[in-house]
Amino acid sequence: MKKHLYLIALAFALIYVYLFLEQQAGVNVLLFSVMVCGVLLYFRRLDMQLHMHRLITAGVMLSAVMTAFYGEGASLFVNIISLIAMAGVAAYPGIKIPLNVGLASASAFFSGPFYAFRHLLSPGESQSRKGKWLRKISLFLIPLLLLLIFILLYSASSPYFNRLTGNVLQQFTDLITYLETWISPLAFWLFVQALFVFAVFVFGTYKKSMNIFSENGTDVLLRSRRSFSGRFTALKFEMQSGVILLLMLNLALLVMNVLDIYHVWLFFEWDGGYLKQFVHEGTWLLIFSILISIGIVVWLFRGNLNFYSRNKRLVQLSVIWLAQNALLVISVAIRNFWYIYYYNLAFKRIWVMAFLVLVLFGIFTVIIKLRQKKSMQYLLVRNSIAAYVILLVISLFNWDMVIARYNVKHSDRAFFHTNFMMRLDSSTLPVLHLSDEQLKVIDSISNNNYPDYRYHVSTADFRSEINSRSRKFVTGYPALEWQGWNVSDAVTYRRLKALDEKSSSNNLSDY
Numbered sequence: 001m002k003k004h005l006y007l008i009a010l011a012f013a014l015i016y017v018y019l020f021l022e023q024q025a026g027v028n029v030l031l032f033s034v035m036v037c038g039v040l041l042y043f044r045r046l047d048m049q050l051h052m053h054r055l056i057t058a059g060v061m062l063s064a065v066m067t068a069f070y071g072e073g074a075s076l077f078v079n080i081i082s083l084i085a086m087a088g089v090a091a092y093p094g095i096k097i098p099l100n101v102g103l104a105s106a107s108a109f110f111s112g113p114f115y116a117f118r119h120l121l122s123p124g125e126s127q128s129r130k131g132k133w134l135r136k137i138s139l140f141l142i143p144l145l146l147l148l149i150f151i152l153l154y155s156a157s158s159p160y161f162n163r164l165t166g167n168v169l170q171q172f173t174d175l176i177t178y179l180e181t182w183i184s185p186l187a188f189w190l191f192v193q194a195l196f197v198f199a200v201f202v203f204g205t206y207k208k209s210m211n212i213f214s215e216n217g218t219d220v221l222l223r224s225r226r227s228f229s230g231r232f233t234a235l236k237f238e239m240q241s242g243v244i245l246l247l248m249l250n251l252a253l254l255v256m257n258v259l260d261i262y263h264v265w266l267f268f269e270w271d272g273g274y275l276k277q278f279v280h281e282g283t284w285l286l287i288f289s290i291l292i293s294i295g296i297v298v299w300l301f302r303g304n305l306n307f308y309s310r311n312k313r314l315v316q317l318s319v320i321w322l323a324q325n326a327l328l329v330i331s332v333a334i335r336n337f338w339y340i341y342y343y344n345l346a347f348k349r350i351w352v353m354a355f356l357v358l359v360l361f362g363i364f365t366v367i368i369k370l371r372q373k374k375s376m377q378y379l380l381v382r383n384s385i386a387a388y389v390i391l392l393v394i395s396l397f398n399w400d401m402v403i404a405r406y407n408v409k410h411s412d413r414a415f416f417h418t419n420f421m422m423r424l425d426s427s428t429l430p431v432l433h434l435s436d437e438q439l440k441v442i443d444s445i446s447n448n449n450y451p452d453y454r455y456h457v458s459t460a461d462f463r464s465e466i467n468s469r470s471r472k473f474v475t476g477y478p479a480l481e482w483q484g485w486n487v488s489d490a491v492t493y494r495r496l497k498a499l500d501e502k503s504s505s506n507n508l509s510d511y
Contacts, residue, residue, distance in 0.1 A: 003245035005119075009198050010041060016194035019483050026070045026486035029079055033064035036083065036201060043202055045090040052095050056085050063395045070398045072488040078395035085388075087112075097213045097377065098384035108204025115408065116199035167239060178448050209284055239314050242300045246317035249293075253324045260331040270342055283352060286332050290359055293325045294366055298379070301370060315370055326363050329356050344407040344414045350399060354390055361386045398488060404428035408438075415450050416442045418462040426473050427488040430495035432466045439463065470496050 015035060019028035037057060040046040046053050059082040066075035089095055090106030093110070095104060155162040157170040162169050208215065297318045336352050365382050368374060404424055407416060408431055421432060434442075439459040444454075457465075477493045 005202075008039065008042075009202075012198045013191050013194035016197070017190045021184070021187055021190055023481060024484040024486075025067055025076045026484045027068050029067040029076065030064040031506070033079065033083070036086065037061070039198070040086070040090055040201060041097070046086075046092075050089075050093060052089050052101075054091070055385070055388070056082060056089050056101075059392050060086055062392055066395050067486070069487045070427070070490050071425075071484075073401055074397070075395040078391050081391065085201050087096060087204055088206070090201055092206040092208075094215070095212075096215050097380050098388060098441075099213055099380055100211050100215065103210055104206040107206040107210060108200050111206075112200035112202070112204035113196055115203040115205060119203065127483050129416060170460070175467065180223065191295040197354070199501070238300075239311055241349070242314050243317060245296075246321050249296075250321050250324060253293075253321070253328065257324055257327050257331065260328070260334075263494070264331055264334050264338070268338055270338070282336055283332055286328060286335075287355070287359065290325050290328055290332075290363075293321065294362060297322060297366055298376070302376075302398060318370055319367055322363050322367055326360060327362070329360050332356060336493050340414075342414055344410060344416065345403045346417075346420065347399065347403070350403075354394060357388055358383070358387055398425070398427060400425035400428050401431070401488075404431040408432070408434065411438065411442050412445065415446065418442075418457040418459065422457065422462050422465045425488075426469065429466060429470050429473060430499060431468070431493060433499060470499075474500065 012035065016032065019032055037060065048057070060079065063082050065074050067079050069075070076227065084105045085098075085101045085110045086103040088106075091108035092100070092104040095101060151165060151168060153174060155165055216396035227273055236278050273424055300314070300318065333353065333356050336349055336356075338469065340349050362379075362383050365374075369379060404421065407414070407421060411434075421428075424432070439462075443459055474493065478488060480489070
């Protein structure tokens with residue numbers, strides 16, 4: 001088994017280096033994801049009978065496929081998150097609560113290399129002579145390696161010690177220089193990184209005692225009966241206090257919602273400012289207040305108040321409170337809409353919308369918890385899975401391209417942020433080759449409606465940067481190796497070449 005393991009680890013590391021050495025993200029990410037899943041299935045670290053294993057595996061493969069389409073971006077980010085989660089579920093197969101996956105992944109990160117090294121030093125099941133000799137050699141080799149490290153450290157810090165050792169520092173430097181002529185340092189460290197990754201996935205472990213959230217609960221809330229404490233009115237007092245609190249909070253929120261419906265939904269007027277307080281501070285403060293509101297309801301119904309026979313009014317007020325917060329979520333979304341309307345799309349504005357969808361789902365699950373007496377585990381599992389699913393949905397799109405197309409289309413009425421736009425992904429370059437007429441409109445809109453436009457890059461400099469990046473892309477793309485190939489770059493190259501052929505005075509040909 002050991003011999004098999006060594007060969008697989010070596011093949012894994014060599015393939016890893018071949019896929020990623022001086023390569024961008026593309027087909028290599030897809031092939032690597034397939035390789036990881038294959039290794040885990042071979043060593044029986046993945047079980048497709050388990051719900052969490054199926055979900056994470058689907059996430060890894062979906063995000064890997066989208067990375068092969070779009071290259072770097074949201075899909076690559078989600079793929080990395082999914083692979084980290086996969087290391088966690090491999091280390092803790094029976095995991096139910098996704099929020100524990102992070103701890104399991106961290107445990108695998110530290111425990112994997114340790115157990116891999118221990119496995120390497122163990123003599124093996126057969127107690128063979130070769131295994132014993134390997135163990136003995138390792139016992140001497142490790143102290144010698146540590147001794148060399150300290151000698152080099154002491155030599156670097158003291159010229160007297162260095163002279164005493166026969167200038168060992170220079171000899172070591174010469175050795176490294178000689179080795180670099182045969183082995184690329186980048187390839188070597190990628191090889192070491194690959195072995196580390198292999199150890200994390202194959203040897204990572206996790207102890208259930210580290211769980212922050214218990215895995216032994218159920219979705220249904222169970223009543224905990226306690227011995228008589230002499231306090232007959234405890235639940236009644238808690239309920240009355242909750243009713244008074246929610247009555248006051250509902251009234252305050254009702255005023256807030258009425259004001260927002262009037263001023264934000266129906267009769268919003270932009271004064272020409274940057275909407276900083278209205279959107280930046282206002283949006284995040286409102287989101288924070290919504291999360292606190294959800295927390296208040298969860299806290300009130302954390303225990304036996306769920307089973308109190310006279311809690312109907314409190315449940316009704318809680319549902320109204322949550323419904324009003326859902327209305328507030330819509331108000332926040334409309335604020336974000338107005339920001340997009342006047343200042344175009346940006347990544348944070350997209351993430352705000354995605355987060356608001358998650359908050360609405362969270363409010364919905366809390367209402368279900370109240371009406372069906374669900375447990376905290378129900379909320380944790382459903383909402384963490386929803387967050388992961390939203391990430392997977394985000395990975396399905398090339399957001400740089402979405403932003404570029406939207407902002408160019410609406411550049412005749414909204415602010416076109418030249419600094420931001422010219423730093424978007426290369427896939428947007430064909431879209432950002434704007435005509436003279438479009439650039440004049442952008443200048444006109446910006447000068448008339450946005451007084452601080454002078455602090456941003458001029459449209460002339462914007463065009464120059466887009467042309468420069470396009471030239472570099474067209475020149476460099478043919479040199480791209482197959483490992484870093486992705487659909488988005490291939491389409492971009494074809495479109496830029498078409499622009500080059502059609503135009504003799506603009507864009508790519510005449511500078």
